[in-house]
Amino acid sequence: MSRVLIVEDEEHLAFGLKLNLEAEGFAVEIEEDGQAALNRLTATTTSFDVVLLDVMLPGLDGFEVVRRLREAGRFVPVLLLTARAHADDVLAGFEAGADDYLAKPFDLSILLARLHGLLRRQSWLHSSEQTGHADSLDEFQFAGKRIDFREQVLHWDGTEQPLTLMEATLLRYLIKRESQTVSRSVLLEEVWGVRQDTDTRTVDNFIARLRRYLEAEPAHPKHLQTVRGVGYRFVAEPAQSDTNPDTAD
Numbered sequence: 200m201s202r203v204l205i206v207e208d209e210e211h212l213a214f215g216l217k218l219n220l221e222a223e224g225f226a227v228e229i230e231e232d233g234q235a236a237l238n239r240l241t242a243t244t245t246s247f248d249v250v251l252l253d254v255m256l257p258g259l260d261g262f263e264v265v266r267r268l269r270e271a272g273r274f275v276p277v278l279l280l281t282a283r284a285h286a287d288d289v290l291a292g293f294e295a296g297a298d299d300y301l302a303k304p305f306d307l308s309i310l311l312a313r314l315h316g317l318l319r320r321q322s323w324l325h326s327s328e329q330t331g332h333a334d335s336l337d338e339f340q341f342a343g344k345r346i347d348f349r350e351q352v353l354h355w356d357g358t359e360q361p362l363t364l365m366e367a368t369l370l371r372y373l374i375k376r377e378s379q380t381v382s383r384s385v386l387l388e389e390v391w392g393v394r395q396d397t398d399t400r401t402v403d404n405f406i407a408r409l410r411r412y413l414e415a416e417p418a419h420p421k422h423l424q425t426v427r428g429v430g431y432r433f434v435a436e437p438a439q440s441d442t443n444p445d446t447a448d
């Protein structure tokens with residue numbers, strides 16, 4: 200049974216969600232303010248499979264909760280609930296380390312689809328070895344870096360950079376299609392599981408973050424290349440001349 204923590208201060212909304220998710224077979228708990236949620240999620244005794252995190256909270260807001268959670272090295276999947284799907288809010292959420300977002304008000308069916316999507320990607324990321332899934336890739340090394348997809352950690356020169364679920368999933372998707380250009384809309388559908396009506400800057404924002412981890416010069420990426428007007432591609436061993444200055448978009 201998957202365990203969900205709902206972080207929401209509007210009691211009727213939190214309780215309604217709890218009932219609905221319990222009816223769908225989830226084990227659900229509620230926290231009503233940001234600091235309490237952060238304490239709960241960083242305690243060693245609790246583990247949740249996914250967090251539904253409202254942005255507007257007393258104490259710490261949702262952005263700050265997820266930022267501090269990631270800083271504490273906790274990478275439980277987080278679905279942010281935003282009052283409106285402002286592009287700025289969405290980007291701030293992903294920048295803080297959220298894995299997905301949903302604008303309020305939302306249909307229960309859509310929330311369930313997103314939750315199952317996050318749980319499925321989580322289990323897919325962690326279980327490929329056992330299942331021998333065709334998409335299996337537990338580890339990848341290039342340019343002095345090693346990515347451990349099972350642990351969601353990037354290693355280089357004795358440094359460890361934890362990756363969020365979506366960072367790891369996006370990176371693995373591109374690495375498995377090395378040298379192939381993939382469009383933003385395909386990435387949104389295949390990696391995030393969402394249709395094109397979602398702002399495609401989500402993809403750009405994630406690519407920018409991955410470049411900061413992976414590239415010696417993020418402004419001149421050699422591995423995570425932009426293909427103008429088309430999308431992105433991963434190249435493990437670029438040719439010397441193969442720089443990619445086109446990062447403006």
Ligand code: CA
Nearest residue numbers: 208253255256
């Ligand atoms: Ca709220």
